Amino acid sequence: MSEWIDAEQHADRALEMYEHGRWAEAESELRKALSLNPHQPEWLFNLGLTLEAAGRDAEAFASYERTASLMPGQADPLMAAGIVAIRLEQYERAIELLSEALRIDPQSELGYAHQIECYTHLDKHDEAETMFYLAQQELEEPSAHCLAMMAESLVIKEDHDRAEWCFREALRLDPSLPRLRSRLGSIYAATGRNRRALQMYLRDLRSDPGNIDTLLDYGELLIDMGRVPEAAEKFRRILELEPANVDAHHHLGEIALKAGRYEQANLEFELVLKLDPEYPRVREALAASFLRRNRIQDAKPFLIEELEIIRARDLDHVRLYELASLGELLLQAGLANEACFILQLAIKKQDNDPELWMNLARARFIKGDRSGGSAASRRVIRLDNQCVIAMHNLALAALEEGRLRLASGWISRGLKVDHHDHGLRRLRMKLYAMWIAQKAKSLVDRALPWRS
Secondary structure, eight states, X not given: OHHHHHHHHHHHHHHHHHHTTOHHHHHHHHHHHHHHOTTOHHHHHHHHHHHHHTTOHHHHHHHHHHHHHHSTTOHHHHHHHHHHHHHTTOHHXXXXXXXXXXXXXXXXXXXXXXXXXXXXXXXXXXXXXXXXHHHHHHSSSOOHHHHHHHXXXXXXXXXXXXXXXXXXXXXXXXXXXXXXXXXXXXXXXXXXXXXXXXXXXXXXXXXXXXXXXXXXXXXXXXXXXXXXXXXXXXXXXXXXXXXXXXXXXXXXXXXXXXXTOHHHHHHHHHHXXXXXXTSTTHHHHHHHHHHHTTOHHHXXXXXXXXXHHHHHSOGGGSOHHHHHHHHHHHHHTTOHHHHHHHHHHXXXXXXXXXXXXHHHHHHHHHTTOHHXXXXXXXXXXXXXXXXXXXXXXXXXXXXXXXXXXXXXXXXHHHHHXXXXXXXXXXXXXXXXXXXXXXXXXXXXXXXXXXXX
């Protein structure tokens, strides 16, 4: 009897500590209570809440799962475990838990909404839409949460019209849902309605001035609108609220890089890499800042690391601009073999881009593949018959091979496009010199007597 009373007292103290935000003390009291009565599911559930509040999601998930095993037929621990599983990126497991919660409580709005979220994260957008329509059938009232989650799936599919409708409906049903106006603003921004987007962000920031996600969206839109100093101010405001925010540091690094403040960019990108080594393309950005400072040897290891990361990914999910950007930086660093590999992958995705072919030609020439470089340059000219650079490169390759007539043809063609091109004029002078040398050698050879 005494142990039971002691356990209750520990549980009561834990609740008091929790309400005051003293998570460590609340956890300690709950663990004492559970050591005396380990089969009390309510205390185990409260331990999950405490661990979740302290940011220890993996431990909270285990606590919720154990609670669910002790409380069969109860939806709350299953729902809590499913929501934490989403944060842990265990989307398949989250779907299982949320489905079980919905079997117990078919009117759980959040159960449907979070399943839509899981399918969206898994790129299963048809399943997300099916779950949305199932929620429409099963729930007694339209769900703002389900509409908002469905909109996120539609945003990824770039179905902006339907996404806008969903966000508007969600806002009409429940204006208090966090960031609905900002998410609607992102649709306006994506469809070129920047002023309306700004209005949405400002309205959200009036009600929640410290919302970091909204400040990030606002800053990114300001960059797109060319209002860079204002954007930088928003990112610095984020760092006042959250000094280790990697997105804000990365944006400030990009702003510094474009403004020619290469040392500052370097510092920002190094900090991002330190805070989050998995941050997308941070090694590429860091290498770019080194290259701008002509520190090529410092840039190379980061470019090689970025290349290995891309090789390890499913190439179907690597975007064209990522490949093109990395290929160009590899070229600048003199890593011609690696640049060829990346640029060939890019061309497989889009083979009618003359700039990609131009960079591939440069990479091939640099590594000594004159034939491959010439082939790529001819492909450039088929795509852009006014490209003087490709004509210059073909003329130079022909000169190096001693094919003077071919070189003359490319030089003449290039000068018809741009008569003042200095590179082609220099090649023409070199061509004349080689012609004269060739003629002179021919005359000398004719004048020499035959030897028996």
